[in-house]
Amino acid sequence: MPEDGFQADAVEARLAEEALIVDVDGYEGPLDLLLTMSRTQKVDLRKISVLALAEQYLGFIERAKALRIELAADYLVMAAWLAFLKSRLLLPPDPQDEGPTGEELAAHLAFQLERLQAMRDAAAKLMARDQKGRDFFVRGVPEDVTRVRKITYTATLLDLMQGYARVRTKDEFRPYAMDREHLMTMEQALDRMRGLIGFSGEWTTLASYLPDGWDSSPARVRSAVASHFAASLELVKAGTIELRQHGMFEAIEIRKSTA
């Protein structure tokens, strides 16, 4: 990297450094300070001498220390990093080292400076634009859109059906006792069968024991069949009757116990 031009400006640079030290609070971090320093090189940021810049920055830090100015930690971190960068740039590359080369690090720093400068320029261009409320203006008396609220009610067929179902279900459960007339308990069946079984010496189907009027609805049939079957099992257990079935789903037959 060319350094010739820089040496000639050394005195000027030193004066600038002193100005920087006085003003260090005015800088927004080490990158900002580096960007300001880079201006002393008076070159395109893409052609900047990072080595010269590093030396300038390190010199600045030295002077600040000599003047016992307390520098924020990030300025010192940058100084350490630049010292490392400087050694990388000056010493021949170590073939053992796999890290980035000094040139790569320098190029990145130059990129960062260029990018920061670019953003500053962009910010300045942005702020120089015509601005609302300063250069151009909005309607002075905006008319608010008056909101007319209209409420519509909606319901789906499903809502309607669920509503009706709700009402009807309530109805069916209210007279819950009503269902009793469709139910025959085992005790009822047992009472009936005890009375009837005495007449049955022959095998008779269980179905024939079902009471009249209990075949009017499947529910009644089912309840009666179930209770009579349960009752018949009770009677078998008590040894009163015998029970047989010729095969699956065949009719169940009972007769008075012969034993």
Added chain:
Amino acid sequence: MSDSEDDIASLFEAPPEGEQERMVEAILFASAEPVTVAELNARMPHGADAAAALAGLKKRYDGRGVHVVKVGEAWAMRTAPDLGFLMQKETVETRKLSRAAIETLAIVAYHQPATRAEIEEIRGVSVSRGTIDQLLELEWIRFGRRRMTPGRPVTYVVTQEFLDHFGLESARDLPGLKELRSAGLLESRPPPGEPQEEDDEADQTAMFEDKD
């Protein structure tokens, strides 16, 4: 923004007429209050004739969506009165019908014509005036014939509007209890204390209905 040459020019020469019109236009547009001719003249460059510019501007906006109008002694721009409807935004809020209203509507639909007393009997609770009114207002129910019973109570029936809304050809197309059940809509509440019998109960009920 203005540059000094313009400023100097304006000291000696009034801006051209078209330019003055633009100025009045911008001022009236941005101003929160009507602006008098005197104020316009004061704000515009020296030598400008706001009254003339206003006249030109007013003509230019003739028949447009925005008018230049005189408010007392001052001038303002306003949207054309015939477009006032654009400044209203109708927000349609859709709300679910209340449970009471749904149930009442359902009962009317399934039992029409139904009197209020009948609705109350089926629902097991009294029906508020508001509920009926709401359904009447929605035009989902209307008055049917009076019942020829003591007191001659009014009956309610569902409307064509109702059928349209629910996508029905006629109230007869309403699904029957059986379909409600097979759709799982009549899943009964379990009797108190016997939750596990719920299924039996539902089945049994279904069997009764088969015979209906």
Added chain:
Amino acid sequence: MSDSEDDIASLFEAPPEGEQERMVEAILFASAEPVTVAELNARMPHGADAAAALAGLKKRYDGRGVHVVKVGEAWAMRTAPDLGFLMQKETVETRKLSRAAIETLAIVAYHQPATRAEIEEIRGVSVSRGTIDQLLELEWIRFGRRRMTPGRPVTYVVTQEFLDHFGLESARDLPGLKELRSAGLLESRPPPGEPQEEDDEADQTAMFEDKD
């Protein structure tokens, strides 16, 4: 347009073109905020084509004291910037933004979506909470999507209000954007020798930018 919409459109004929232009004019004129084409269409009678009316209106206001401008996806009427000098009375005194805030705004605008870490990386200094807050409060930036990288950091993007304030049609019209991009200055270039993870993030940033 769906069939049913067409049917309705044929039932209610759209207003004539000139009338539509008047309507758009009135709506934009009355509103201080930019209005989207969708909202214009919603407020205008059925079948109106706000986009076409807007094109005509924009032309009509060419060179006038008031302009029809595009702001992102919306449209607004604004006074011509060259007449700003007439508006001392209307000028809004804005809080002076700090240098940090201005730079942060520019970084968000040019790099959006940008994370706080990216802003800090570019400025080489940490961004104070207050700076971001100030820009959020001005409604110049807002939260964008979270970045799909470890920690899922929030991103910032610029708003419609930002575009409106700086008279930009879109973020693509930012001054010097193309030059900055072609110079590679908007790339997120990781420092040499950074771990792999950083590279992933950089890739993703590039992808987001392409989408803009």
